[in-house]
Amino acid sequence: xxxxxxDCARCLSRSRLFSTTTTQQNAPFPPAAGYSRLTNRGLIxxxxxxxxxxxxxxxxxxxxxANDPNRSIRRTxxxxxxxxxxxxxxxxxxIYPLPGAEAQGPDSGWxxxxxxxxxxxxxxxxxxxxxxxxxxxxxxxxxxxxxxxTWKNHAEPQRWAAYSLESDSPSPFSPxxxxxxxxxxxxxxxxxxxxxxxxxxxxxxxxxxxxxPGSEVQLDSYTVRRILHGVAEGQKEVISGAALPLQCNMDMxxxxxxxxxxxxxxxxxxxxxxxxxxxxRLLPVxxxxxxxxxxxxxxxLTYDPSAQFALPAGExxxxxxxxxxxxxxxxxxxxxxxxxxxxxxxxLEVMTDVALMxxxxxxxxxxxxxxxxxxxxxxxxxxxxxxxFVPPWLREFISGxxxxxxxxxxxxxxxxxxxxVEQLGEEEAEAHRH
Numbered sequence: 001x002x003x004x005x006x007d008c009a010r011c012l013s014r015s016r017l018f019s020t021t022t023t024q025q026n027a028p029f030p031p032a033a034g035y036s037r038l039t040n041r042g043l044i045x046x047x048x049x050x051x052x053x054x055x056x057x058x059x060x061x062x063x064x065x066a067n068d069p070n071r072s073i074r075r076t077x078x079x080x081x082x083x084x085x086x087x088x089x090x091x092x093x094x095i096y097p098l099p100g101a102e103a104q105g106p107d108s109g110w111x112x113x114x115x116x117x118x119x120x121x122x123x124x125x126x127x128x129x130x131x132x133x134x135x136x137x138x139x140x141x142x143x144x145x146x147x148x149x150t151w152k153n154h155a156e157p158q159r160w161a162a163y164s165l166e167s168d169s170p171s172p173f174s175p176x177x178x179x180x181x182x183x184x185x186x187x188x189x190x191x192x193x194x195x196x197x198x199x200x201x202x203x204x205x206x207x208x209x210x211x212x213p214g215s216e217v218q219l220d221s222y223t224v225r226r227i228l229h230g231v232a233e234g235q236k237e238v239i240s241g242a243a244l245p246l247q248c249n250m251d252m253x254x255x256x257x258x259x260x261x262x263x264x265x266x267x268x269x270x271x272x273x274x275x276x277x278x279x280x281r282l283l284p285v286x287x288x289x290x291x292x293x294x295x296x297x298x299x300x301l302t303y304d305p306s307a308q309f310a311l312p313a314g315e316x317x318x319x320x321x322x323x324x325x326x327x328x329x330x331x332x333x334x335x336x337x338x339x340x341x342x343x344x345x346x347x348l349e350v351m352t353d354v355a356l357m358x359x360x361x362x363x364x365x366x367x368x369x370x371x372x373x374x375x376x377x378x379x380x381x382x383x384x385x386x387x388x389f390v391p392p393w394l395r396e397f398i399s400g401x402x403x404x405x406x407x408x409x410x411x412x413x414x415x416x417x418x419x420x421v422e423q424l425g426e427e428e429a430e431a432h433r434h
Contacts, residue, residue, distance in 0.1 A: 026305045026339040027220030034214035035150040035202055036222035040234065042116035043145055043195070044123055047098065047109030048135030055110060058082060058129060058264055060245060061095065062257035073108075077182030077193065079255040081238075081245050082122065083265025087272075089243040091115070091122050092233065092250075094193055096180035111140075111180060111195060113147055115234040129264075143199040149184065149222055150202070151191030152213045179205060186253040187229040188393050220338065224303055227341050230284040230391045237282070237335045237343050239315070245269055246278045247345060252397045277357050280332070280345050281398070283388045287311075287340045290321055290370055290383035297368060297387040307340035309384050312373040318344060318351070318386050321368035334371055334386065344388065351388040354398055364388070 046055065052073050056063040061080030065072045077096035081089050091114045098109035114122050119139050126137055181194040194212075196205050206212040230249070232238050238248050250256050251273065258273055272278065286298045287309050311334075318332040332346035348354045351369060355361040364387075371384040390398075 026307065027218065027224050029303060029305055030217060030221040030225035030228075031214055033152040034217045034221075035148050035212055036217050036219055037202075038147040038149055038222070039219055040116055041113055041147045042119040043140040043147070044112045044114070044119060044126070045098065045109060045138045045140055046112060046126070046135055047101070047107065047138075048133070049108070050133040051109050051135045054130070054133045054135055055095065055112075056260070057262065058126070059093070059095075060250065060256040060263065060265075060269065062260040064260070066257070077180060079182075079185055079250075079253055081248075081250055081255055082125065083245065083263075083269065084241060085264060087244065087265040087268025088241050089238050089245055089248065089250075090125060090240055091118055091235065092238045092248070092255075093122075094182065096182065096193075096195055099178045099180045099195075099197075100176060111145070113193075113195070118235055118240070121240075144197075146196050146199055146202075148194045148196065148202050149191055150194060150212050150214075151189075151225070153189065185255075186231045186249070187391065190226075190229055190231060223338055224341070227284055227336075227338065227343055228301065228303060230282065230343070230389075230394065232282050232335070232343055239335070243345075244272065244278075246272050247280045248282050249394060252394060278398075279349060279356060280347055281390075281394065282335075282343060283346045283352070283390060283394075285334070285337075285342050285344045285346070286387045286389065287337060287342060287371075288385045288387070290368060290385040295368075295385065297365065297385065301341065301389040304340050309337070309340060311337050311342070311384070312371065316371050316373040318346070318369050319372045321370040321383065321385065331369055332386075332388070342386075344386065346388045348390075348398075352390050354390055354395060356398075 052063050059080045059082050061078050063074055065074050075097055077094060080093050080095055082091045082093060084090050094113040096111040096113070098111055101107050101109050112122070123137060123139050130137065178197040179194065181192055184190045184193050194202070196202065202212060202216065226233060232248055245251070245256060246269070251258075256269065256273075258270060284301055286301050287307070288298055289295060289309075316334045317330045318334055319330060330347075331350040332344045334342060334344045336343050346352065349356055349359065349362055351362070351364050353361045353364060369386045369388075371386060
């Protein structure tokens with residue numbers, strides 16, 4: 001995820017980030033059920049006769065219903081990404097059908113959700129590709145609509161799941177509702193995304209806790225939950241112009257349709273997919289103090305709200321502790337952290353025991369890994385150790401042949417969709433038993 005040497009301004013900007021250190025105020029542990037107002041996300045509205053075909057040619061998600069011979073326009077929201085011509089991620093995003101609008105016609109439209117400070121950047125990218133397309137672009141003002149993440153650990157309503165997989169299940173919202181949303185497929189049981197009109201609280205629209213359980217929590221608690229699930233979000237973690245979609249687990253997250261046809265950045269994405277192996281993956285990591293006597297890498301990923309670590313403000317290399325510095329090859333790149341947890345782009349064959357392409361798995365427990373960044377930013381007496389963890393569903397996806405099912409075409413995708421609904425049903429039944 002390093003910038004090209006010729007991109008001088010970008011390199012200088014990155015080097016300034018390397019030379020700074022931050023100690024974040026830790027967030028409380030996220031509750032088992034709750035919701036959070038995502039004040040760090042913004043929306044772009046795209047309306048018009050050509051809005052669907054326009055987006056179809058610009059992003060990784062399919063705007064048409066999969067396996068439909070009539071090529072019907074999708075009626076659900078979804079996770080997706082916009083790429084540049086080299087196949088690198090510009091923005092991770094969600095799309096939603098514009099509430100109250102027809103699927104086809106001059107008033108049809110979509111809402112595109114991205115990181116708030118990236119709205120002008122993506123708007124410029126969309127405007128550059130508009131050409132003569134019959135559509136209108138507009139960045140929504142503050143307070144026009146509100147984006148929420150909602151969750152109940154290990155459970156998702158079956159109606160949500162079936163609807164999001166394009167079955168015959170009716171929408172969770174009435175046809176005249178001004179609310180949009182979708183299941184968040186970036187990790188199993190991670191929750192749902194909801195977009196409401198205005199700036200009112202979520203309970204204004206969902207007063208019944210049977211619909212939306214729990215209470216509202218701050219954005220940083222949502223961030224802790226997201227990191228614990230290994231879910232990246234925004235261009236601090238999905239580095240714009242550098243990140244590859246498969247390295248950011250967008251294939252596992254159902255954010256890429258490998259059979260949809262041409263779109264900007266498709267060539268490298270398809271080639272990487274059919275090559276059959278992705279050697280770097282974005283993973284959650286545990287941070288610990290290497291300077292303590294008898295320090296050992298933790299066995300489980302656990303968030304400690306009281307932990308304090310001096311962390312780099314931008315990207316930082318992860319290297320083997322104790323190895324010769326000049327020849328110490330990077331084992332990964334640390335991207336973001338809060339307290340004693342974070343997200344990093346990790347070399348699987350170095351930092352994990354996942355076996356790739358029949359290779360002998362590594363033994364990461366025999367080594368310590370640490371953060372390495374600019375010397376003037378290091379804090380005397382503290383070396384920050386890093387231990388990567390592979391979430392069970394990602395391990396199964398990599399090792400259990402899930403990529404092969406995707407490559408089998410419509411039958412494989414249909415089977416994967418059925419497995420997804422069944423999995424959610426089992427998790428919900430298990431939650432009710434306990």
